[in-house]
Amino acid sequence: MSLPDFRQRRGGKKAFQFNMIVVGASGLGKSTFVNTLCGQQVIPRRAVDDPSQCAIEKTIAINPITVEIEEDGMKMQLTVVDTPGFGDNIDNSSNFAEILGYIERQYDDLLAEESKIKRNPKFNDNRIHVLLYFIQPTGHSLREIDIELMKRLSARVNIIPCVAKADSLTPKELADFKKRIMEDIRYYGIQVYDFPFDEEDEDEETVEENMELRSLLPFAVVGSDEEINVNGRLIRARQYPWGVVEVENLKHCDFARLRYVLLSSHLQDLKELTHDVLYEAYRSEKLSKLEGLAEKLAALHVQDGSY
Numbered sequence: 539m540s541l542p543d544f545r546q547r548r549g550g551k552k553a554f555q556f557n558m559i560v561v562g563a564s565g566l567g568k569s570t571f572v573n574t575l576c577g578q579q580v581i582p583r584r585a586v587d588d589p590s591q592c593a594i595e596k597t598i599a600i601n602p603i604t605v606e607i608e609e610d611g612m613k614m615q616l617t618v619v620d621t622p623g624f625g626d627n628i629d630n631s632s633n634f635a636e637i638l639g640y641i642e643r644q645y646d647d648l649l650a651e652e653s654k655i656k657r658n659p660k661f662n663d664n665r666i667h668v669l670l671y672f673i674q675p676t677g678h679s680l681r682e683i684d685i686e687l688m689k690r691l692s693a694r695v696n697i698i699p700c701v702a703k704a705d706s707l708t709p710k711e712l713a714d715f716k717k718r719i720m721e722d723i724r725y726y727g728i729q730v731y732d733f734p735f736d737e738e739d740e741d742e743e744t745v746e747e748n749m750e751l752r753s754l755l756p757f758a759v760v761g762s763d764e765e766i767n768v769n770g771r772l773i774r775a776r777q778y779p780w781g782v783v784e785v786e787n788l789k790h791c792d793f794a795r796l797r798y799v800l801l802s803s804h805l806q807d808l809k810e811l812t813h814d815v816l817y818e819a820y821r822s823e824k825l826s827k828l829e830g831l832a833e834k835l836a837a838l839h840v841q842d843g844s845y
């Protein structure tokens with residue numbers, strides 16, 4: 539279901555909300571991507587030009603930003619959580635824990651809200667609907683750190699893998715790199731969002747669209763903060779001495795397809811999977827743990843005769 543269909547069904551009362559997080563090594567263009575996606579400078583540029591700062595260990599600063607954007611003529615509230623600086627430290631375990639902790643905290647908040655006798659009608663559901671995982675355009679294969687992090691996160695969030703700065707690879711290198719990444723993803727059993735569909739229930743068009751999107755994984759992303767004049771038209775692009783890489787040109791990268799997936803075609807599916815599968819699994823894990831604890835406590839009380 540597309541965004542307008544969905545808005546129509548909801549009566550278009552509340553601004554539609556979508557929450558995403560961008561994760562990946564420092565300098566891969568995450569902030570630039572977010573600015574490109576929102577069509578405005580929502581994340582300011584970080585000053586990293588001082589070489590003396592390079593050796594200083596940076597802690598990850600999780601940074602949620604909410605913007606109102608218009609998609610298909612509809613206003614929507616988009617929250618993007620940027621994770622600047624990830625991968626700068628030799629030991630990334632605290633960074634991993636922080637990202638996972640952030641995602642789980644949003645589940646905990648909703649769980650706490652749901653258990654209240656009187657619920658807050660203004661409660662903000664900040665659960666993350668999709669995580670864009672930025673992969674360094676090495677042209678080789680997935681790094682250990684990517685495998686480990688995606689594996690740990692995939693039980694909690696829909697992951698869409700992306701090749702960052704895709705303009706640094708030739709078309710052949712990019713195609714081979716994409717193939718190797720997907721082989722690694724399958725080999726290591728990493729669950730990514732792969733445009734699931736039920737061939738029996740879906741119409742032919744939906745099946746075809748999902749198969750095509752699946753074949754694009756991981757999405758090749760190019761971002762730019764600049765608009766360049768190309769044949770009299772101002773377009774978001776990156777200017778090089780040999781030519782221009784157009785962000786929205788499907789021959790140059792998959793940005794436009796990814797944008798459509800996130801803000802229109804698959805937004806509802808990502809939200810439903812988050813609620814029905816990922817949150818539900820988290821909720822039952824958490825509640826069974828609490829139940830187990832309560833049973834143990836009760837057994838202890840029986841033993842010492844206090845019951």
Ligand SMILES: Nc1nc2c(ncn2[C@@H]2O[C@H](COP(=O)(O)OP(=O)(O)OP(=O)(O)O)[C@@H](O)[C@H]2O)c(=O)[nH]1
Pocket residue numbers: 563564565566567568569570571584621622623624702703704705706759760761762776
């Ligand atoms: N070639 C190329 N460069 C890019 C692209 N996107 C961003 N850059 C450049 O890469 C540098 C880092 O971009 P950022 O957006 O700050 O990267 P980041 O991942 O947010 O970095 P951290 O905040 O350190 O995590 C900037 O100089 C950008 O202009 C891209 O698609 N292709």
